[in-house]
Amino acid sequence: MRKLDKNEVIDAVRLSEYAFQYTVPKEELDDKIQRYREHEIWGDFEADELAAKLHLINFETWLAGKKIKMGGVASVATYPEHRRGGRVARLLRNGLFEMKQKGQTISLLHPFQISFYRKFGYEVLNNWKKVELKVEDLKPLRAVSGKIRRVELDHIFEVLNPVYETFAARFNGMLVRTENWWKERVYSKGFRFATYTNEEGNVTGYLSYKIENRKLEVEEMVCTDGEARRGLWNYLCQHDSMVERVTILTNESDQLTFLLANPKVKTTVEPYFMARIVDVENFLKEYPFTIKADETLFLHITDDQAEWNNGSYLIDREGVRVFKGDKPNAACAHPPKRGLRCNINTLTSVLTGYQDPYFLYEAGLLEGAEDDVVRLQSIRSTKETNFMDFF
Known part of the structure; x- marks a missing residue:
């Protein structure tokens, strides 16, 4: 090798x-x-x-x-x-x-089979949602005062990336896109781009879409506020004479369909990317826990594939302290008397925000005292996970 x-x-x-x-x-x-x-x-x-x-x-x-x-x-x-x-x-x-x-400190991949990569410590990071619409669903929402503009490809990065970064920072897991990534991967697919600009002249949303064989495919609908969402949706509705079907890819919690005259549309939700913490110690040290001065939490982690992660980690306002056992694969020298115990998959799922700690506790994947589960819920990031790219 x-x-x-x-x-x-x-x-x-x-x-x-x-x-x-x-x-x-x-x-x-x-x-x-x-x-x-x-x-x-x-x-x-x-x-x-x-x-x-x-x-x-x-x-x-x-x-x-x-x-x-x-x-x-x-x-x-x-x-x-x-x-x-x-x-x-x-x-x-x-x-x-x-x-x-x-x-x-963290790794992402797109799995050919989720169960295969779970054996190596990877866990589902996010779900994508595909909404399938008919032309009769294209009914405009309340009018907006901003403007829609189609964007020339030469200006994609400078115009769209600031909007993307504002949107991406609201989630855990989103890719930080470079200018080359935009050029080689985002707008090399034959998609068109359109922006929404508000009355103040600020670009607050954009679409990535294509039209073929009377089908409108929306690859990205990125909105930083509700006005941009309405404006971009109304723009899509103006294609009603050109298309028969519309599909929109979006994040699982997106609520666009609630705003439609008929919200009962075909919606598919599926797991998409996977993630795993590579280096627990340094990941915990850079993780922005919201912990109070008198709070402490022990995490006892096992990792069958990366033995350097096996250990016990004490989290408090001072930072993260690490305790290793005498054996390479031991979480700690003695059975822990307090704290939460889990494998690397569960830790990744909790700290990325894909799964709720209490759900994993009820499922038997997170073990320990219930009050520690409540504490973990309160100190971790509550942002939703999302991922829109592919590699």
Whole structure:
């Protein structure tokens, strides 16, 4: 197992083509190789042949209103003759170590199968919601005083990213988008963009959408206030003579459909991305707990894949103190008399905000005294999780 050299990146492309069942057109191959060279690609080899691979990508993500380092895991693939031999497990464990060394305290990935990645400490981060509408559902809401403008592609980053960042900071898990990410991943899909500008001249919302075969697909509807939501929706309604169907992708708690004349529309909610804490000690140290002066909380964590996380962590106003057991996989030297016990999956779910601590307590995934569960609920971030990108 080792990192691929730049001249071996083509082998990673060929493995991706085989595993994910697509072919890179010849005229796009150089661009694909260049994008892959921006990744840290680890391979597991059979002699000199690439048998399996995993890509590590350097990102940042939003957590409780601040940006933190995040390691993206992508393009995990194995040739069929090398599957079920533990190669991907080795690559994932190595990936966790490499991310820890780079100070990336959390990792995100898109799973081909949730149960597979749960074995490696990853847990569901967010749900996406798809709303499917008919043309008769396109009824405008109350009029607004702002303006809709379609945006030229050359100005996407400078115009849209400030709106996106305002919106993204309201959630846990959102990707911090760079200018290159906007250019290469957000507006390279053939989508159109439109903004809502209020009376004060501030852009407070935008749409990413496309129209094909009388179908309107809204990839992103980002609104920083209700006026922008109404304005953008009213703009979509003006396409009623051009389309027969409309789909809108959004976050699970978005309440746009409540505002419609007929809110009873087809809605699909599914888990999307997964996350896992890579380095518990440093993640807890940068996590913005809202803890009172006299409050303390012990967390006893087990992690089968990253032994450096096994231990007991005392959280108080002074910060985080760590207690390790004598054995590498022991949460603490003696059975804990107080505090909460859980594995890395549950800790990730609680601290990202995807699941409520009391629900996990009732499910038996979070163990300890009930008053400690209440305390954990009160000191963690209450922001909803969301993720709108793909890698």
